[in-house]
Amino acid sequence: MKQGDIIIYGCVIIGAGVGLTLDNSFPGVLIGLGAGYLLKTFFRKEE
Template sequence: MKQGDIIIYACVIIGAGIGLILNYVFPGVLIGLGIGYLIKSLFKKED
């Protein structure tokens, strides 16, 4: 498993947890997914 994938999965799980607290699970997952992709793109090595 690549490091970028782990970052995305972690953000999705954190987003789902926050969504459970606020009773909006699916939007929390989607926001976590978006944040995960943004963080992954920040840590992406340049060729």
């Protein structure tokens, strides 16, 4: 598994957890997914 994938999965799980505390898990997952992709591109190594 690549490091970028781990960042995305972690953000999705955190987003789902925050969404469950607010009684809406699906929007939390989507926000976590978007944040994961942003973090993945931010921390991507220059080749």
